[in-house]
Amino acid sequence: MTKFVDTKKLELKALKVRQEVLEMISTANASHIGSAFSSIETLVFLYEKILKENDRFILSKGWGVSALYSVMVQRKLLPKNILKTYCMDGSSLLGSATRNSKSGIIATTGSMGHGLPIGVGMALANKIGKKAGKVFVLMSDGECNEGSVWEAILQASHHNLKDLTVIVDRNMWQSFGRTEEVLKLEPLAKKWEAFNWDCIEIDGHSFIQLDKAFNVKQKKPTVIIAKTIKGKGVSYFEDKNEWHYKTPRQEILDIAKKELNL
Amino acid sequence: MRTAFVDSLLSIMEKDKSVVLLTADMGFSVFEELKARFPNRFFNTGASEQSTIGLAAGMSLSGLKVFVYAQASFITMRCFEQVRLDLAYNKLNVTLVGVAAGYTLNQLGVSHFAIEDISLMRSLPEMTVFAPGDPDEARLATKKAYSLSGPSYLRLSNAGSPSVHVQTVKNIDTPIQLDSGKKGALIVSGSLLPMAVVIIQKLKKKNVNISLFSMPIIKPLNIKFLENLKTSYKYIFTLEDHNIIGGLGSAISEFIAENGPAVKVVRFGIPDEYLSITGSRDYLLKKSGISADIISKKIISLIS
Numbered sequence: 001m002t003k004f005v006d007t008k009k010l011e012l013k014a015l016k017v018r019q020e021v022l023e024m025i026s027t028a029n030a031s032h033i034g035s036a037f038s039s040i041e042t043l044v045f046l047y048e049k050i051l052k053e054n055d056r057f058i059l060s061k062g063w064g065v066s067a068l069y070s071v072m073v074q075r076k077l078l079p080k081n082i083l084k085t086y087c088m089d090g091s092s093l094l095g096s097a098t099r100n101s102k103s104g105i106i107a108t109t110g111s112m113g114h115g116l117p118i119g120v121g122m123a124l125a126n127k128i129g130k131k132a133g134k135v136f137v138l139m140s141d142g143e144c145n146e147g148s149v150w151e152a153i154l155q156a157s158h159h160n161l162k163d164l165t166v167i168v169d170r171n172m173w174q175s176f177g178r179t180e181e182v183l184k185l186e187p188l189a190k191k192w193e194a195f196n197w198d199c200i201e202i203d204g205h206s207f208i209q210l211d212k213a214f215n216v217k218q219k220k221p222t223v224i225i226a227k228t229i230k231g232k233g234v235s236y237f238e239d240k241n242e243w244h245y246k247t248p249r250q251e252i253l254d255i256a257k258k259e260l261n262l
Numbered sequence: 263m264r265t266a267f268v269d270s271l272l273s274i275m276e277k278d279k280s281v282v283l284l285t286a287d288m289g290f291s292v293f294e295e296l297k298a299r300f301p302n303r304f305f306n307t308g309a310s311e312q313s314t315i316g317l318a319a320g321m322s323l324s325g326l327k328v329f330v331y332a333q334a335s336f337i338t339m340r341c342f343e344q345v346r347l348d349l350a351y352n353k354l355n356v357t358l359v360g361v362a363a364g365y366t367l368n369q370l371g372v373s374h375f376a377i378e379d380i381s382l383m384r385s386l387p388e389m390t391v392f393a394p395g396d397p398d399e400a401r402l403a404t405k406k407a408y409s410l411s412g413p414s415y416l417r418l419s420n421a422g423s424p425s426v427h428v429q430t431v432k433n434i435d436t437p438i439q440l441d442s443g444k445k446g447a448l449i450v451s452g453s454l455l456p457m458a459v460v461i462i463q464k465l466k467k468k469n470v471n472i473s474l475f476s477m478p479i480i481k482p483l484n485i486k487f488l489e490n491l492k493t494s495y496k497y498i499f500t501l502e503d504h505n506i507i508g509g510l511g512s513a514i515s516e517f518i519a520e521n522g523p524a525v526k527v528v529r530f531g532i533p534d535e536y537l538s539i540t541g542s543r544d545y546l547l548k549k550s551g552i553s554a555d556i557i558s559k560k561i562i563s564l565i566s
Contacts, residue, residue: 099351099352106323107319107320107323107348107352108347108348108351108352111343111347113312114316114344114347114348116313116316117312117313117314117315117316117317117319117320117344117348118316118317118319118320118323118348119320120313120316120317120320121316121317121318121319121320121321121322121323121324122320122321122323122324123320124305124317124320124321125320125321125324125325125326126324128282128302128303128321128326129324129325147312148310148312148313148316148344151308151310151312151313151314152313152316152317154308154310154313155307155308155310155313155317
């Protein structure tokens with residue numbers, strides 16, 4: 001039985017993140033707003049409700065990092081005024097998660113298939129040192145095209161890393177098409193289960209379902225397949241892959257701002 | 263050299279409990295003692311080089327010091343992007359140990375040869391590249407790699423390398439001089455060091471005296487040593503069991519091209535081609551133009 005989840009408060013935080021991400025990306029003429037928007041509820045929930053001091057979070061879908069910066073600012077892990085430096089000359093806040101002294105990013109990702117192996121290594125290090133601490137990795141579904149992901153899944157299962165949780169942002173799109181048209185992943189849950197992971201499928205935009213999924217006492221490494229909508233939050237962006245690439249400008253920017261109460 | 267590496271690593275792991283070894287399913291008859299002595303710090307991660315590097319990175323980010331062991335070709339090439347992004351960019355204290363480099367696995371052919379590995383590793387910022395020439399150098403290289411704060415590549419041949427140095431080698435930061443002569447200098451990195459000694463002897467018999475240096479650290483280059491070299495010799499020869507493109511010879515050439523216009527550099531090594539036949543290691547090296555006979559004759563014709 002989970003405790004009461006203040007979904008209204010969390011939804012307000014998610015809205016603020018969407019506002020800030022829209023601001024960052026449009027100002028910087030940057031890409032990936034669709035990818036950032038699909039993962040916002042997961043990021044907000046993790047940072048507001050789940051992550052503790054000894055825990056580690058890796059954003060494996062590194063191109064969605066704008067959302068993470070905003071969430072970290074809300075948790076006071078980054079200074080508030082840093083967001084306006086996003087992608088500017090000399091900035092340590094890059095458009096793809098890059099480790100450096102200022103960004104708070106611990107693992108450089110953005111090239112797919114790196115985050116999970118690194119997370120497995122961290123979980124293993126905890127096991128060796130008998131240290132408490134969980135490891136969370138947020139991946140994209142398209143990322144499951146990469147062989148290194150499946151190697152890491154084998155490794156995690158072999159060592160029964162039950163303090164490792166993966167969230168797959170299942171927005172059904174990748175770079176150049178829908179996931180099921182490029183390289184079929186379904187049945188995705190069954191694949192992870194066949195590799196001896198536990199699997200929970202949820203609506204990735206529901207704080208109630210996120211709460212339920214993250215509060216399961218894990219007996220095995222666990223994947224939460226979060227069904228999401230790419231571009232969620234602005235009707236104009238939703239489920240359209242051009243928002244992987246395009247910067248919202250002019251009329252579209254105005255529409256987006258209006259929908260996000262900006 | 264492999265035994266020297268393992269002995270070094272055993273004593274390191276005994277003293278420092280934060281050191282772990284990962285192997286990508288290699289080490290039969292090599293790691294049995296290590297596994298028995300340090301069972302929770304030994305991991306066979308299977309034939310999964312890409313995730314192995316990621317694991318090493320994750321462990322290093324958590325405060326462990328990691329050695330990753332596999333065949334030279336697999337650990338540098340199968341997972342090069344991981345080495346680049348997870349280790350080199352993050353400047354992590356992870357040492358890649360690549361065994362059976364060059365033509366060591368002579369019967370197995372190109373799939374098991376590594377003749378491009380130095381070139382790849384050298385092109386990574388932050389990466390220190392070691393190619394020891396004998397067990398003494400291998401021992402020192404292992405210790406040094408462990409002491410560095412960033413990533414290293416330790417290129418080993420396990421073709422029964424003999425000890426070459428007569429005097430105890432204390433330090434590998436500066437290339438080690440084994441012989442002196444004025445007509446030129448031969449620089450060797452790695453397992454062809456014994457062959458280089460024979461080359462020098464053959465040259466002496468023809469009254470051609472050149473210096474011999476072993477250079478166990480290819481990156482970073484010892485600039486002071488090279489500055490001296492360029493003012494002391496008109497000919498510099500390099501020798502390696504690696505493609506002449508991108509390895510020791512290229513590294514020296516790069517320096518001399520910019521700094522030593524009066525010096526000629528001649529690279530001895532594997533020409534830019536793959537062999538499709540087999541034979542003994544000596545046979546294959548000879549096919550690639552590498553033998554004490556061939557090289558000493560070439561040096562004589564160049565210098566005279």
